[in-house]
Amino acid sequence: MENNFIYQIAKDLKSYHSKVLRVENSDGFLKRKDIIAALKNFGIDVVCGSNLELRIQYELRNEEEYCVLISDDNNGFLPDIIANSSALIWSLEHYFNFLHVPSIKDLDSKLLNKLFKQEVFVPLNKADTIKLIEKLRSESLIENEDEQENQLVEIIKETLADTPINWNTIARDIAELIKRTIKKGTLNKYAELITEVNESFQVELEVNYKHIKNSSAVKKPKIVSKVLDHLAFNYIKDKIALIVVDGLAYWQYVLLKEKLDVEAAEQTIYSWIPSITQLSRQAIFRGSNPLVEYKQAPANERKMWENYWISKGIPKHQITYFHSESLEENNLNYSKIAVVYKELDDKMHSSDDYKDLYDLTMNWIEKTSLFNDIELLIKNNFKVFLTTDHGNIEAKSWRSLVGKEKLGTNKSGSRSERHIEYTDTWLKDELFNNNPELINFVVSEENALYFKNNLSFSNKDTLVTHGGAHVLEVLIPFIEIKNNEE
Template identity: 25%
Template sequence: MLVEKIKNILGLPYKDYIMVKDPDNILGEKRILDAIESEDYRIILYKDVEEFRYIFESQIKAGHIKRLILILKEDLYIAYDIKQWFSVCNLSYSEIFPRLNRMVLKEKRALDWDHISLVYENTYEDYSSEEMTHSFLDEVIYEKEHLMSYLKKLENDLERLLASPSDYRKWFQIAHINAKRNLIIGRLKLSKEDLIDITKDFQTFIFEEFGSLSGKSTFKGPIMVSKVMDYLLRREKKTALIVLDGMSISDWLILEKHLDYRARTDYVFAMIPTVTSISRQSLLAGLLPQELIDPFSLINEKRQFYKKAKEYMDESQISYYRGYQIEPSFKDFFIAIIINDIDDLVHRQMYGIEGHNADIERMGQAGELNKLVGKLLKVGFEVYLGSDHGNKESLGLGRPKGMGVEVETKSQKMMIIKDYAEIKEVTRDYKLLEYPGYYLPKDYSYLLSREEEALAAEGERIMSHGGASIEEVIVPFIKIEGENKNE
């Protein structure tokens, strides 16, 4: 909804050359830029007078750029003859939401603009004071009627996307919408029975197309966790990769609100089965599981991380850390930091998804991640946050014993079996899926629990991972972009 508001304010697609004064950095959000570019506009950030003069003379006046959005974040000199080419538009929170307080909107963290836009259009009160805007953002938009309206919009978005051709980028969008939907379901304690079921469509995608993802172009960014290291190392910049073991998209939506830094969120596919030993090793080694020394153990993780990074730099520039309380060396140029908090919370959880979300909220409030990000930025690192797999609430169907490879004793969503003759029997008894084993050693059988089920005590509700649900498989890959929310 925010995108449509912005298109209307800018006058798309009725104007060819638009100069946008954007003091609130509203056009800094990737999905908004993507929507503008989809209308066949070139987007240029105005930074340098002489640089743009060259573009103006050689490309705009010559007719090579037919449509252009020129973004100004600050007052810079623009020559009169250039100004004459453009329609000037002021884009600020005051223009988009005149009944809300602009300064509060600038200061708030990780706002869901579609949610805000929907509630704004459905209410008529004046919330323009600071106090009232805080009330609107912290209370009003979370009232049940507004959450139900937003849930209906998310359902419509999912229905539209599910009807489109199958493509991994479509599933990234669906995963993001589904994560927001799950937070509402958890908050209102709703049943999923009457909501759109994406299970079968995603399962079909995984079983038919997941095996071809490793061959996709990663020019714009990694698609799978195994491509993250090469993507970051090729940049040849001082980089810190914080790996939040077990972080789902929903977890990130909660944590982002507690960061003092602007972030750009993309997505990658975890390895399946979605367990740490397989997927985090693949992430840090930059290898497919079948290429790892031992994909079922973490004993070689650190060594394989160093081996990968040494393809690009000297070992003295590489470090592997654990926990928040680290002190990077002045020599460090590429570092990985492992944070196990979320995975630990998942496996200790006794109160289902509601309890898990509350724990993630407390984790964000504690501020340890925020402090770590700030420390790394202060000493010159580009900071990325990654995850090896997500997590999901499931219902136990019972647990077979003495037949699977002990990959990760905490996982209750999968079995890895070697030389066991009765696979069909156990598959039938526990409603398991026989996974094709894409990118995995071929001398094992891989059995996965279905979406809402787990190999746990019968009737027990647990939080876990290891399966092939969209919550477990598609995870956030985040770049910290600014030193504050409005940079």
């Protein structure tokens, strides 16, 4: 990991005592869009612009991440920012002091990483630096797959050791690792790491989940129930399209975004817990905490979507909802549109393992109207947001419920085999009394039970489902899709 150039930059920036850094960068390297995006993956927000723009971003910063304010004068800030930040002068020369920096500052990050790994013991002039660059270009620039996996593992472990843990970084990197290893058939190699991540996440839920449910949505929604409040606060006067892909795990989004020919601002939010559709997707469209007695149906989602925007002063004729249907140019004469894609969740429930779901996801990506719909929405000047109601998990068998254990368990109507809800408390208590080991890996809330590890109420060796509190079910993507002209 010490040879990963971008990671080393991130590590060095994080070594300062403050999470706000005032940085002078005369060579302009940190202002590059690709470098800003790369550092974002390590929990560092790099902000460029006028003093006013820097001030606004400072006020709106995500306090869980590092904020780097780029300016020509790192002392040219108001006293409150100076008091709560550290100042530094940053240059590529700190990392390539033996090379001709003007010749390398515009190279892509893969080639810079190759240069960073080179042992250069004598200063090179411009001509010799260019010769070294051409030599590296002539070699393979694609890193070994195992090396990339090892780097992801190290990043995840180091992030997991941070206080507080940056779950945005964890979610993105564990998703990338899962995507790569499903394809290679080596996912089981990282089962212990995923378990370690989930165990830390369960501690996070115990400490912070109640606060997250009551968090402000102004800067970003932290949970599905706050998505509409975030859109209403920031974009009430704009044309908004909210796309909800049912059951889209973060690793599936990583596959999907490879085909998205747009710029996307990525955030991580929480599904509702337990992560069943009638609670978590209800929370999205209700725009608040879900109701237990709610019955899942497209007609009910449409009504909640309409009611929310009507309560914000939007006329009903400007609001619409689509469910599992392609958009058309002539049906976009609205200002608030919701679109639900159901097919991927159906494929998930028909999968025996993540390999099955990977193949079915790739097939769905090839056939879905999603990409054409996004293009059409952007063409019609909508601000487009994409999210999901929950992720999914390759679960293993605890065992199926038998005999009296199944009595009264169909109250919620959930298809999940990781969540059950009894009609009566005594039925749930009896299950616990007869199976005391459940107390270690099941959460009990009122009459509901759901798993927090990777087990299921099933006799199948493996199955793909959702409904519990596992990190892979709960941490989900919230994406703002940018118009390339913005």
